[in-house]
Amino acid sequence: MDERTTxxxxxxxxxxxxxxxxxxxxxxxxxxxxxxxxxxxxxLFGLGGRQVRVRxxxxxxxxxxxxEEPQDTPETVTEPVPIGAxxxxxAGADTSSEEKDQxxxxxxxxxxxxxxLMNLKAQVSAHFGNTxxxxxxxxxxxxxxxxxxxxxxxxxxxxxxxxxxxxLIVSKKLEQWVQLHVDVxxxxxxxxxxxxxxxxxxxxxxxxxxxxxxxxxxxxxxxRFIHLELRDHPGVRTESSGEEPxxxxxxxxxxD
Amino acid sequence: xxxxxxxxxxSLVDAPDQVDVRELKTGNRIRLELRVAKDDxxxxxxxxxxxxxxxxxxxxxxxxxxxxxxxxxxxxxx
Numbered sequence: 001m002d003e004r005t006t007x008x009x010x011x012x013x014x015x016x017x018x019x020x021x022x023x024x025x026x027x028x029x030x031x032x033x034x035x036x037x038x039x040x041x042x043x044l045f046g047l048g049g050r051q052v053r054v055r056x057x058x059x060x061x062x063x064x065x066x067x068e069e070p071q072d073t074p075e076t077v078t079e080p081v082p083i084g085a086x087x088x089x090x091a092g093a094d095t096s097s098e099e100k101d102q103x104x105x106x107x108x109x110x111x112x113x114x115x116x117l118m119n120l121k122a123q124v125s126a127h128f129g130n131t132x133x134x135x136x137x138x139x140x141x142x143x144x145x146x147x148x149x150x151x152x153x154x155x156x157x158x159x160x161x162x163x164x165x166x167x168l169i170v171s172k173k174l175e176q177w178v179q180l181h182v183d184v185x186x187x188x189x190x191x192x193x194x195x196x197x198x199x200x201x202x203x204x205x206x207x208x209x210x211x212x213x214x215x216x217x218x219x220x221x222x223x224r225f226i227h228l229e230l231r232d233h234p235g236v237r238t239e240s241s242g243e244e245p246x247x248x249x250x251x252x253x254x255x256d
Numbered sequence: 257x258x259x260x261x262x263x264x265x266x267s268l269v270d271a272p273d274q275v276d277v278r279e280l281k282t283g284n285r286i287r288l289e290l291r292v293a294k295d296d297x298x299x300x301x302x303x304x305x306x307x308x309x310x311x312x313x314x315x316x317x318x319x320x321x322x323x324x325x326x327x328x329x330x331x332x333x334x
Contacts, residue, residue, distance in 0.1 A: 110267070117260035118314060119321040150317050161313035168307065169267040 008037065008055045014201060018209075021056040029209040032056040036202070036215050100128070103170070107139045107180055110169045114162065121145055129181055138179040141166070148184045155219055156191070157245075159184060192225050199229040202251050207235045212252045217242070223249050257318050257326055261288055264311055269296035286319065286326040294333045301330055 011017035018034060037053040107126040115122050122145030129140040143151070152159045163182040171178045183189065195218075202213045215226065226249045227238050233254075240249050258279045266272035271293040280287040292300050301308045312328050319326035 113263060114260070114314065117263055118318040120317075150320065153313070153317075158313050158317060161310035164306070164310045165264055165314060169264070172268055 008053060010053050014054060014198075014205060017054040018056070018205070021054065029211065032211075034205070034209070034211060034213050036213065103139060103174065103178065104128070106170050106173055107141055107166070107178075110173075111141050111143065111166050111180075111182065114166060114169075115143070115151075118151075120148065120151060122148060126180075136179065138181050139170075141180050141182045142186075143182065143184045145185075151184055152187055155217075155222070155245075156187070157219065159187070160219060160221070191222065195222055195225040196229040199226045199251070203230055203233055203236045206251045206253055210253055212250050214248050214250045217246045217248050219245065220247075223247065226251075257286060257315060257322075257324075258288065260315065260318050261290060261311065261328065264314070265290060265292060265300050268299050268307070269293065270299070271296055284324050286324055288315070288326060288328045289331050290328060291331045291333065297330070297333070 011020050014034075014036060018029065022029060022032070033056070035055045035057070037055055104126045108124050111126070112124045115124065122143045124141060124143055126139055126141045129138040131137050150158070151162060153161075159182060163180055166182060167178060167180040170180060181188075198215075202215065206213050218226075223240055227240075230236055230238050230251065235254055236251050237254050238249055238251055240247050242248050258277050261277045262275060265275045265277070269275060269292050274291075274293040274296070276291040278289045278291075280289065290300065299307065300311070302310075308328065308330055315326050315328055
């Protein structure tokens with residue numbers, strides 16, 4: 001095992017954390033690798049935002065920065081979020097408007113039933129979402145109510161499980177794959193904005209320091225926002241490595 | 257909790273009448289045993305256990321709401 005000095009710093013922003021850490025170590029940015037452990041501000045429903053936490057690892061004298069070996073091919077942004085092994089059929093297209101109404105009713109019904117059986121009080125409303133890249137129309141389901149943090153869970157794991165089960169139930173009824181997008185009090189859209197902002201910030205850092213920045217582990221749907229936000233960025237590129245659920249996105253300087 | 261498991265699995269399988277859920281309580285802990293038709297095993301377990309694990313996530317929330325701990329076991333048919 002190689003020994004490296006590491007330092008964890010907490011500060012309101014990544015930039016401040018980095019500056020603070022470097023001054024403590026008495027080093028310049030190119031002597032360390034930066035890993036964001038906590039992007040902060042992830043308080044539920046915008047409340048209780050935390051500070052960011054970064055880990056600085058001092059690079060060995062003749063060593064490359066702490067590179068984890070990529071174990072598999074990086075996901076590309078053209079890939080849809082994995083939704084399982086179900087046949088992927090068009091949810092909304094090719095169906096009559098009566099069938100569409102039925103689909104909305106079924107979705108609301110399944111989600112409401114699940115919530116009731118989980119002892120959660122909430123209002124449910126479903127409508128058709130935007131057509132995705134494959135031309136499928138997902139069903140957006142919005143859940144509103146108090147104290148629904150338990151339904152989101154850590155890194156939205158519970159919400160993703162809920163969304164998957166609800167999609168399976170509706171798909172089984174209709175005998176074709178229907179993707180439900182389930183959101184709680186706008187959590188997913190807020191998280192998307194947050195992740196995209198963070199991606200831009202980290203891209204600036206990557207360019208400024210010329211170092212790769214590894215983000216905290218995220219589920220596939222969240223990693224996708226980072227890839228999407230930076231796919232056309234002139235100065236950086238992104239790649240994922242590691243195994244679920246610890247898979248992380250790294251932002252690297254473009255080498256061409 | 258039993259009802260939650262019954263609703264989900266009956267909605268996913270081809271033979272809902274063969275879904276059997278048993279609740280075994282030990283103090284604060286509840287063990288749920290799920291039995292389904294042999295041909296439906298894959299539907300309730302899923303690729304790499306994804307379906308069963310998702311069901312467990314929802315079960316955990318339901319159990320926590322009652323201050324309990326619950327586990328779900330999918331029992332292989334004989």
